[in-house]
Amino acid sequence: xxxxxxxxxILRIALPAIVSNITTPVLGLVDVAIVGHxxxxxxxxxxxxxxxxxxxxxxxxxxxxxxTAGITSQAYGADDRRALSASLFRSLxxxxxxxxxxxxxSTSLGTAxxxxxxxxxxxxxxxLRYFHICIWGAPAVLGTYTLTGWxxxxxxxxxxxxxxxxxxxxxxxLSLALVFGLHMRIEGVATGTLCAQWLGMxxxxxxxxxxxxxxxxxxxxxxxxxxxxxxxxxxTDIFLRTLCLVAVTTWFTRAGASQNLLILSANAILMQLFMxxxxxxxxxxxxxxxxxxxxxxxxxxxxxxxxxxxxxxxxLGIAAAFTLIYAIGGEVILGLLTDDSEVRATAAxxxxxxxxxxxxxxxxxxxxxxxxxxxxxxxxxxxxxxxTAVFFAAYFTLISRFGNHALWLAFILYLLARSxxxxxLFNIRH
Numbered sequence: 182x183x184x185x186x187x188x189x190x191i192l193r194i195a196l197p198a199i200v201s202n203i204t205t206p207v208l209g210l211v212d213v214a215i216v217g218h219x220x221x222x223x224x225x226x227x228x229x230x231x232x233x234x235x236x237x238x239x240x241x242x243x244x245x246x247x248x249t250a251g252i253t254s255q256a257y258g259a260d261d262r263r264a265l266s267a268s269l270f271r272s273l274x275x276x277x278x279x280x281x282x283x284x285x286x287s288t289s290l291g292t293a294x295x296x297x298x299x300x301x302x303x304x305x306x307x308x309l310r311y312f313h314i315c316i317w318g319a320p321a322v323l324g325t326y327t328l329t330g331w332x333x334x335x336x337x338x339x340x341x342x343x344x345x346x347x348x349x350x351x352x353x354x355l356s357l358a359l360v361f362g363l364h365m366r367i368e369g370v371a372t373g374t375l376c377a378q379w380l381g382m383x384x385x386x387x388x389x390x391x392x393x394x395x396x397x398x399x400x401x402x403x404x405x406x407x408x409x410x411x412x413x414x415x416x417t418d419i420f421l422r423t424l425c426l427v428a429v430t431t432w433f434t435r436a437g438a439s440q441n442l443l444i445l446s447a448n449a450i451l452m453q454l455f456m457x458x459x460x461x462x463x464x465x466x467x468x469x470x471x472x473x474x475x476x477x478x479x480x481x482x483x484x485x486x487x488x489x490x491x492x493x494x495x496x497l498g499i500a501a502a503f504t505l506i507y508a509i510g511g512e513v514i515l516g517l518l519t520d521d522s523e524v525r526a527t528a529a530x531x532x533x534x535x536x537x538x539x540x541x542x543x544x545x546x547x548x549x550x551x552x553x554x555x556x557x558x559x560x561x562x563x564x565x566x567x568x569t570a571v572f573f574a575a576y577f578t579l580i581s582r583f584g585n586h587a588l589w590l591a592f593i594l595y596l597l598a599r600s601x602x603x604x605x606l607f608n609i610r611h
Contacts, residue, residue, distance in 0.1 A: 253334025
């Protein structure tokens, strides 16, 4: 009976989260589809560069969602209404402060990120226009991160899924109206995206306030020294862990580019298999955040162990399914992703490494969720630091001899090291 209840609870949270994850790339795809009719490749390049700029920027602030989810789920498990309310308003205040700071620093930030990406002049000029309009959505985007984490802590992933769909639909309609109705071109695309972001955040905030009725506690409880120290400690751990993750993924792209354009393209295609797998496994990681946090907050350690085992079983099932799909149909998937025969042939040479991704990485995804839910973020950072060291050690030791195979081996070892380290670190005494 307990196993059945665990499975139902996991799927109730994981399935809407997976749908939300799958809708995430739609905003960028819509913008690309619209500018693709402008008649100049520079517009498509501008959207690609602009999207990358925001991905780089907002990725670093993912701790707003994660820390809020962990702290809220524990308050939910402890049935502490006061802590639930404080968690929401404290994190919303932090997201607003960061969002306003990003707007204030937007000129220097935009230039610095654009210089790092090193885009061509034509695309860069349009990308900067896109950036300076969309940056006004920073408080909305970061507020949405916080609200998503808070609702996840309350075991609610359906509301974020609904809002993600609303944002996508609003972005499509607004961008089409502004571009083809008012002839605003790149400014219309950016304004449509901006309006959709604010609309989504306000809808999610309205639903959260109406459905769950968090109480405003005044400023003093929000500025409680111990709670602020806890929030900033958790956020710092997650931020540093994200920096390690960014270092690995950025270096992976850089290392592919340093070999030749064909290798870069093949690696990019194969990494889409990793992204597809991550959309599904992240859904179960979200379930880990919500359910592990709930049991941890209630001091129900038997329940925590039970949900850990159930999540790992689901994770292994997902990993086995994706491994089988990639092993049998990997080349077919490559054919769907690119028509270039050279890129497809090159990617096929390295496909066996991509087939290993699900099994090597599944424990890392599942334990990410469990560690966030239990706010054992220092251990999560430790595991990531170990894995990052493994990645760079393997890469620099083997790259001169094995080329791109060494890069892929280093990436698989990185995922495996994260999985093993997190399993060992979670299972020592709290």
